[in-house]
Amino acid sequence: MSTVVVEAISAPQIRSRLFEALDIYVAAMGYPRGTEHHRAPMWAEHILRDGWRAVGAFLTDDPTAPPPSTAPLVGIAYGYRGAAHHWWDQQVRQGLVATGVESAQVETVLGDYFELTELHVHPQAQGRGIGEALLRELLTDRPEQGVLLSTPEVSEEDNRAWHLYRRLGFTDVLRHFVFVGDHRPFAVLGHALPLDGTAPAGHS
Numbered sequence: 001m002s003t004v005v006v007e008a009i010s011a012p013q014i015r016s017r018l019f020e021a022l023d024i025y026v027a028a029m030g031y032p033r034g035t036e037h038h039r040a041p042m043w044a045e046h047i048l049r050d051g052w053r054a055v056g057a058f059l060t061d062d063p064t065a066p067p068p069s070t071a072p073l074v075g076i077a078y079g080y081r082g083a084a085h086h087w088w089d090q091q092v093r094q095g096l097v098a099t100g101v102e103s104a105q106v107e108t109v110l111g112d113y114f115e116l117t118e119l120h121v122h123p124q125a126q127g128r129g130i131g132e133a134l135l136r137e138l139l140t141d142r143p144e145q146g147v148l149l150s151t152p153e154v155s156e157e158d159n160r161a162w163h164l165y166r167r168l169g170f171t172d173v174l175r176h177f178v179f180v181g182d183h184r185p186f187a188v189l190g191h192a193l194p195l196d197g198t199a200p201a202g203h204s
C-alpha cells in the first residue's frame with residue numbers, strides 16, 4: 001500500500017517536475033487550468049533566490065527508503081530567505097508602516113526571516129497531516145530567526161491553512177492587507193524559528 005514520505009527536493013528535481021508541482025498548486029488553490037503557465041516562470045526564478053529550499057510529499061511503496069525519482073508528488077512547499085529587494089518584502093514593509101508600526105519594529109520583523117512562499121497539498125491527500133509535515137521539514141535547521149507567510153483572509157479563519165498555522169502557533173504580523181495587483185485581503189503571519197520556540201518581538 002502506498003504511503004507518503006516528505007523529503008527535500010533539489011533545484012534540478014523541481015525544475016524537471018515543475019508542472020507536476022504546479023498542478024498540485026492549481027488543484028489545491030482551486031485556480032483555473034492555465035494558471036500554471038503564468039506561475040511557472042515565477043517559480044523558476046524563485047529557485048535562484050538566496051536560501052531557496054523546497055520539500056515534497058511523495059507517494060511511495062517503501063517508506064524506509066528515499067522515494068524513487070518517479071514517485072508521484074502529492075504536496076509541495078518552498079521558500080527562501082526574505083530580502084529588502086523582494087517585491088513581497090517591500091509590500092509587507094509598506095503595509096506595516098501604513099498601520100503605524102515604528103521603523104525599528106519593522107526592522108525587527110523583516111530583518112532576518114524565511115519567506116514561506118508556497119505550501120500546497122493535493123485536495124485528495126489533505127487532512128492527513130501532510131501539510132504540517134511539509135512545513136516542519138521545510139523549516140528544520142533554517143538559519144533565520146523567524147518565518148513569515150501570507151495567506152488569504154477567510155471568514156472565522158476557517159480553512160485548513162489557517163487551522164494549520166494557528167495550530168503551530170503562527171501569530172498576526174499584518175491583517176487585511178491588499179497586495180498591489182490583487183483585490184483579495186491577506187494576512188501576514190509569523191513565527192519564531194525553530195518552530196517550537198517562542199514568537200519573536202513583532203510577531204505578537
Ligand SMILES: CC(C)(COP(=O)(O)OP(=O)(O)OC[C@H]1O[C@@H](n2cnc3c(N)ncnc32)[C@H](O)[C@@H]1OP(=O)(O)O)[C@@H](O)C(=O)NCCC(=O)NCCS
Nearest residue numbers: 028029119120121126127128129130131132151160161163
Ligand atoms: C493548507 C494545506 C497545505 C494543509 O495541508 P493538509 O495536509 O491538509 O494539512 P494537515 O493534514 O496537516 O492539517 C489539516 C487537517 O488534518 C488534520 N490532521 C492532521 N494530522 C492528521 C492525521 N495524521 N490524520 C488525520 N487528520 C490529520 C488536522 O487536525 C487538520 O484538521 P483541521 O484543518 O480541521 O484543523 C492544504 O490543506 C492545502 O493545500 N490547502 C489549499 C491551499 C492552501 O490554502 N495553501 C496555503 C496557502 S497560504
